[in-house]
Amino acid sequence: MPARILVVDDASFIRDMVKKHLRTLLPGVTLFEAVDGQRAVALLKKQTVDIILSDWEMPGMSGEELLTWVRGQENYQKTPFVMVTSRGDREFVVKAVQSGVSDYLVKPFSADELMTKVSKQLKRLGINPKKAAAAGGQGVAFGSIEALTGSTAPAAKSAPVASPLTGKPKPVKKAPPRKAQKGVAQLRTASLSCDCLIREMSLQALNGVIQRTESLPVLFEAAVLDIADAEGNPVARVNGYVASLQGAEPHVDTRLIKITIRFVDDDPAKFEQLSKYIARL
Template sequence: MSKVNVLVVDDAPFIRDLVRKCLRNAFPGMTIDDAVNGRKAMAMLGKEAFDLVLCDWEMPEMSGLELLTWCRQQPELKNLQFIMVTSRGDKENVIQAIQAGVSDFVGKPFTNEQLLTKVKKALTRIGKLDSLMASGQARVNSAFANDSLNALTAGKPEAVKVAAPAPAPAPARPVANAPRPAISAPTGRGQGQLRLAGGMQPCVIKALSLKEALLVVRRGEALPQVLEGAVLDLEQGENAEVARLNGYLHAVAALEPKPDSDWLQLTFKFVDQDAQKLDYLSRLIARGTAQKHFTPGA
């Protein structure tokens, strides 16, 4: 079997670790390396041959789009399979990446099976999937199911089957006498949109720091899972600044002291290391503190 080399590029260690584990569980014979940003990845691509790159878009020093553009300018890398892993799903961003020569997209948040579907398609295009599967080195069932990769491409899962997610841990101690917030469309300060694998969900920000946010969401049919990956979209301020913050659910608790609570309190941990996003959060915390829209220091 021909060797398959994959490079995972993301400035968030949490995401890199989860992607590596997902791929290793599905393809034990695959060689997987990682880089913290586009510049590090560029140096690695110049020294070693890779079949596939899974790359975040927003990173310090060199973005995923800049890395993709550089790759397509190198004659030896023009056929490299390059999958962009991003929360930038806007039409203009998609067109920009397509024009730069992207092979495929994985939208954050994504699931294990969705990520594997994209990887299998990429390996099929370069003629390496059949030999990988025939050798018995690819596992159909993944044991690594209940993680924040329960949140990564678009599209329905195909041939890959993964283990059912583990039951959610027992809720943390509920907040006594908590108010029942009325969540409407997230247009005002202190509100946002939480993107989970199951879809978009309005949320209220109760507290915010540079490391995490305390959110309140309406309970749905499917409960959010601890360690589930997600993207928090925030539109704040007079200029309607928008930030897409990548992270995962660190804790899920009932907001009301009863098992059928209509509201859930979520602790959302940020994984981005991008200086621009940290600056945005700092300004957002200062603005929200002045206006008393949320409590800093979550």
């Protein structure tokens, strides 16, 4: 019997990415999805699943509240529940495990990390991942490219601004004082962690500059941004994906990379925080 897995996340990009990787690992796997805890509960009342992969920070019914409900159901008391979160600090993880989480994934995560966690839970259920894949059939269903590139409109173009890293400012015709106030974000992907200087930001995306290193982000790779203001005060933690990469200097040895991170969160509280921050830029 193919494995039955429920994916819960308010960000459609994250759900599509997880489903794509799961279908690669387990061709023919039966997948269910929900955009929040409440819809997950409604689905679980009708369907039986083997594993639950759930975001922890969701608007409405959170992952923690969903876990409490799941563990209160006789038929789901021992069902593997893998927490997906942007937070990886020890105290947070320990508290989640004490609440009944079976395992956890910290965003951004690689396909290999996801596969390892899912395979571990399948083995605990007595399901051999290789045999489960073979039982699923021949075809491998992949998420459509539209899910990665066409779900949102492209970011609006804006006038060039000064780069804090190059020290070569360019003239800005509109509201130069507002453009001069920049912030910094800590960018994390599965391949690197680095500072990102903010050039432009909206409620849909962030345009920034990072230093070139041996490890570079990958297009469409999941990313987490910890955004801080110019004084270093934390503003918000936002989930997104790498939408574009471009050399910041007109030669092959450029030391700076322009990067665009498009946001995938659907959390009114985060939008409110970002709106206030953007208004001060």
